[in-house]
Amino acid sequence: MEIQKKDIARKDFSTEKFKTDLSIRILEDHEIISGEEGIKYANRKDDRSLNYSMVALDIAERFGLQGKPHYTDEPRQILEVCSGSGQLARYLSEHTHATIIATDGSRELISSAKQRYGPISKIRFEVQDLHNHPYRGENDVVVCKDSFHHLTDPKQAIEELLGLAKPGGYVYIYDLARDAPSVQVERRISLMESDHEKTRILQSLNASFTRDEIKEILNQSSAEAYEIVEPLRFSDESFELHKDQIGIDRVKEHEFDGLSRILILKKVNPRELQRRAKEMLSSQIGDKLRGRKLEGFLEDLS
Numbered sequence: 001m002e003i004q005k006k007d008i009a010r011k012d013f014s015t016e017k018f019k020t021d022l023s024i025r026i027l028e029d030h031e032i033i034s035g036e037e038g039i040k041y042a043n044r045k046d047d048r049s050l051n052y053s054m055v056a057l058d059i060a061e062r063f064g065l066q067g068k069p070h071y072t073d074e075p076r077q078i079l080e081v082c083s084g085s086g087q088l089a090r091y092l093s094e095h096t097h098a099t100i101i102a103t104d105g106s107r108e109l110i111s112s113a114k115q116r117y118g119p120i121s122k123i124r125f126e127v128q129d130l131h132n133h134p135y136r137g138e139n140d141v142v143v144c145k146d147s148f149h150h151l152t153d154p155k156q157a158i159e160e161l162l163g164l165a166k167p168g169g170y171v172y173i174y175d176l177a178r179d180a181p182s183v184q185v186e187r188r189i190s191l192m193e194s195d196h197e198k199t200r201i202l203q204s205l206n207a208s209f210t211r212d213e214i215k216e217i218l219n220q221s222s223a224e225a226y227e228i229v230e231p232l233r234f235s236d237e238s239f240e241l242h243k244d245q246i247g248i249d250r251v252k253e254h255e256f257d258g259l260s261r262i263l264i265l266k267k268v269n270p271r272e273l274q275r276r277a278k279e280m281l282s283s284q285i286g287d288k289l290r291g292r293k294l295e296g297f298l299e300d301l302s
Contacts, residue, residue, distance in 0.1 A: 011182040011185075013185060013186070013189065013202055014202075015195050015198050015199045015202060016195060016199075017195075017199045018199045018202050018203055020202050020205065020206045021206065022178055022179075022205070022206060025178065025206070025207060025208075025209065025213070026203075026206045026207060027152060027207055028149075028150060028203055028204070028207045030150075031105070031150045031151055031152060032104075032105040032106050032129070032150075033084075033106050033108075033109065033150075034105070034106045034107065034108055034109075035108065038106045038107075038108030038109050039108050039112075040196065041084070041085070041109065041200075042084075042085040042108060042109055042112035043112075044194070044197055045193055045194055045197065046191075046192055046193075046194070046197050046251070047249075047250065047251065048087070048251065048253060049087065049245070049249075050242060050245050050246065050249040050251070050252075050253065050254070051251075051253040051254065052087040052088045052090070052091045052145075053091045053094075053095070053242060053245065054234050054238050054242060054254055055088060055091075055145060055174055056088060056091035056092045056094070056095045056096070057091075057095045057234075057235075057237075057238050057241065057242075058234055058235070058238065058262075059078070059092065059095075059096065059141065059143060059172055060092075060095040060096040061235055061237070061238070062172070062264070063140065063141050063170060063172075065078075065095075065096035065097060065098050065141075066095065066096065066097070067097060068097055069097045075098075075099060076096075076097065076098040076099070076140045076141075077098055077099050077100075077101065077138065077139050077140055077141075078092055078096065078098045078099070078100050078101070078139065078140065078141045078142075078143060079101045079103070079135055079138070079139040079141070079142050079143070079164055080092070080100065080101070080102045080103065080142075080143045080144075080145070081103055081104075081128075081130050081133070081142065081143070081144050081147070081161070081164070082103075082104055082105075082130065082144055082145075082146075082147030082150065083102035083103055083104045083109075083110075083113065083125070084104060084106075084109050084113070084146070084147075085109050085112040085113045085116065086102055086109075086112070086113030086114075086116055086117045086123070086125060088102075088143070088145050089102035089113070089117065089123050089125070090116070090117045090120065090123070092123075092143075093117075093120050093122040093123050098122075098140065098141070099122055099124075100122055100123045100124070101123075101124050101126065101135065101139075102123055102124070102125050102126070103125075103126045103127070103128035103133070103135075104127065104128070105127065105128065105129040105130070106127070107127050110125050110126065110127045113125045130151070130157065130160055130161075131160060133160070133164060135164055136163050136164055137163065137164070137165070137166060137167070138164070138166065139164055139165055139166060139169060140165075140166060140169050140170070141165070141169065141170050141171075141172055142161050142162075142164045142165045142169070142170070142171045142172070143171075143172045143173075143174075144161060144171070144172070144173045144174075144175075145173075145174040145175075146174065146175060146176070146204075147175070148173050148175040148208075148209075148263075149175055149176055149204055149205075149207040149208035149209065150204075150207065154209065154217050155217055155220060155221070158171075158217060158218070158221045158223070158265070159221065159222060161173070161265075162221070162222060162223060162265060162267045165267040166267070167267060167268065167269040167270060167271065167272075168266070168267060168268075168269030168272060169266075169267050170264060170265065170266055170267070171223075171263075171264070171265040171267070172262070172263075172264055173262065173263040173264075173265075174260060174261075174262050174263075175208060175209075175260060175261065175263070176201075176204055176205050176208040176259065176260050177208060177209070177210070177211070177230075177258060177259060177260055177261050178205060178206065178208045178209055178210050178213075179210040179211060180205070180256075180258050180259045180260075181258045181259075184256045184257075184258055184259045185205065185259065187256070188201070188251075188253075188256055188259060189201065189202070191250065191251050211228065211230065211261070214228065214261070214263065215228070218263065218265065221265065222267075222268065223265040223266060223267065223268070224266045224267065224268040224269070225265070225266045226263065226264060226265045226266070227263070227264045228261060228262070228263055229261060229262035229263075229264065230258070230261040230262075231257035231258055232254075232256070232257040232258070232259075232260055232261060232262065233257065234254060
């Protein structure tokens with residue numbers, strides 16, 4: 001594991017196989033979960049169905065993808081990278097009218113996704129690596145959930161994600177926060193039955209970013225604009241839609257409002273920038289002309 005620079009001091013946690021040091025970012029050994037570990041991850045016991053559904057609805061609400069599209073609307077496409085075994089793609093297909101392309105670098109996870117959700121016609125599952133992805137510039141929304149911390153070079157990863165969006169499109173990242181409140185980390189771990197899964201989330205937490213680190217990364221990116229959604233919040237409509245599921249859900253991950261954060265980035269649209277520049281130039285020229293006319297009018301009066 002690679003260790004990055006000192007940053008903050010936090011309470012630390014441990015299992016038999018791993019002890020955190022949340023004052024620094026400790027990278028995980030691999031970006032892609034594959035082989036035997038991929039099979040274990042696909043079959044993990046930790047049920048996050050409610051979280052996946054609420055995040056999928058959040059994406060639908062933020063980007064106007066709910067309900068049936070109007071017949072004059074252009075088809076919309078969501079690309080999910082690092083899609084794991086397909087849970088989020090499944091709920092995106094339910095909550096949005098977009099076509100879903102779900103990709104992951106792990107053959108084991110995509111195989112599991114196809115077995116579970118392959119019959120859903122709106123979803124296409126593919127083995128694709130983020131660093132060599134074929135769908136550049138084609139997607140209305142690019143989604144990366146629970147995986148940004150796996151990526152070794154976050155600045156490069158941001159540019160790769162933006163590169164997959166259409167001009168004027170969006171990137172939506174949902175990821176753990178290394179500066180999460182300790183009480184929320186403790187509670188989340190206590191709800192996990194498997195020590196292996198506890199170890200995995202602690203490793204992921206230690207590989208994730210603080211708010212200050214994220215802001216530095218985003219400020220240096222080519223994004224036209226960005227938003228950090230923190231503390232985590234979902235709409236009243238989402239709580240109403242999910243009330244039955246919330247009632248029986250054991251984890252209630254939506255209550256951990258500081259354990260994860262959402263990042264939303266907008267990709268630059270060159271045509272839109274040109275239009276704005278023309279409007280600004282036209283306005284400046286208009287102001288100058290009006291100023292000259294006023295000066296001439298005043299001279300005539302004198």
